[in-house]
Amino acid sequence: MVIESAPKSTLRILGIFEIISRNPEGLTLARLSVLLESPKSSLLNLLRPLVAQDYLCSAHGVYTLGSRAFSLASGIISTRRQPSLIRQFAHDLAAATQETVIVAVLDRAAALAAYVDVIESPQLVRYSVPAGLTRPLYCSAAGRLLLAFQPEDWRESYFKTADLKPLTARTVTTVPELRQIIAEIRRTGVAFSSNEAVEGAAGIAVPVRDAEGTVVAALLVAAPAARADHNRTLLRQEAVLAGGRASQALGHRQVEAVA
Numbered sequence: 001m002v003i004e005s006a007p008k009s010t011l012r013i014l015g016i017f018e019i020i021s022r023n024p025e026g027l028t029l030a031r032l033s034v035l036l037e038s039p040k041s042s043l044l045n046l047l048r049p050l051v052a053q054d055y056l057c058s059a060h061g062v063y064t065l066g067s068r069a070f071s072l073a074s075g076i077i078s079t080r081r082q083p084s085l086i087r088q089f090a091h092d093l094a095a096a097t098q099e100t101v102i103v104a105v106l107d108r109a110a111a112l113a114a115y116v117d118v119i120e121s122p123q124l125v126r127y128s129v130p131a132g133l134t135r136p137l138y139c140s141a142a143g144r145l146l147l148a149f150q151p152e153d154w155r156e157s158y159f160k161t162a163d164l165k166p167l168t169a170r171t172v173t174t175v176p177e178l179r180q181i182i183a184e185i186r187r188t189g190v191a192f193s194s195n196e197a198v199e200g201a202a203g204i205a206v207p208v209r210d211a212e213g214t215v216v217a218a219l220l221v222a223a224p225a226a227r228a229d230h231n232r233t234l235l236r237q238e239a240v241l242a243g244g245r246a247s248q249a250l251g252h253r254q255v256e257a258v259a
Contacts, residue, residue: 012038013046016056017069026062085249086208086217087117093219093242094119097235099228100127102220104135104142104205106150111158112136113143113218127201127222138164138178139171141203142218145191148182149207149215155182170195190236191218194225202228204235206243211251219243 015036020027029047033040047063050056054066086103094101103117112134120128137143137158147155164173172178185191194202202225208217219242221228221235228235244254 020065026064028061086246089242089246090119096238097221099221099223104218104220106146113140113146135197138162140197141191141193141205142220145205145218148185167197168195168199200225204239206239208243209247209252
């Protein structure tokens with residue numbers, strides 16, 4: 001068997017998907033060979049594993065797109081649309097709460113929460129940060145939320161290696177206590193932090209999920225600590241509502257419990 005070089009075979013696989021996507025009724029091996037200007041034997045070596053993994057379907061000698069190809073395409077489209085869709089609901093949340101709203105994502109390499117979008121409160125006294133800022137996962141509301149919904153092995157690795165430095169007098173700096181906080185966030189779907197990452201500031205964060213249920217971002221309502229503590233119930237309600245709507249816009253559907 002002749003194994004093609006990785007770059008060439010990769011381009012041919014992409015070509016296969018492109019050609020078949022333009023012919024939804026499907027194509028035979030012979031027709032694919034003509035359109036891709038590739039020998040049948042070489043194409044067959046590429047087609048077999050794609051069929052085995054459900055990226056393609058083969059019936060009566062005709063190849064069509066498989067379920068995993070459609071799932072992949074949906075994920076790609078969703079990723080492209082995520083920032084603008086989430087921003088819409090971040091604006092709605094800011095209008096409803098009159099507080100600063102931040103969209104945060106996980107920087108896995110640095111193990112930090114990255115603020116990718118910020119809608120500032122119109123109030124004179126407000127929490128103000130620039131987009132691009134990062135916060136530790138262990139003490140910020142958005143960071144804890146993102147940490148809570150990572151795979152278990154990733155969380156465990158973080159617990160073992162993170163340097164839990166005190167940033168204020170109230171920062172949680174022990175792993176057992178942090179574990180309890182993360183477990184509660186996983187149970188409730190809401191994270192809260194007050195005077196732990198920044199003195200005088202507090203935040204409530206909720207998840208934004210994609211069609212597969214993966215947490216792709218956190219919606220964070222940030223405010224002066226005294227005001228956030230006083231309005232905590234309202235801020236939580238509005239944040240949960242906005243997070244749910246943003247998730248629905250990304251294709252997530254809540255599974256209802258059966259009594």
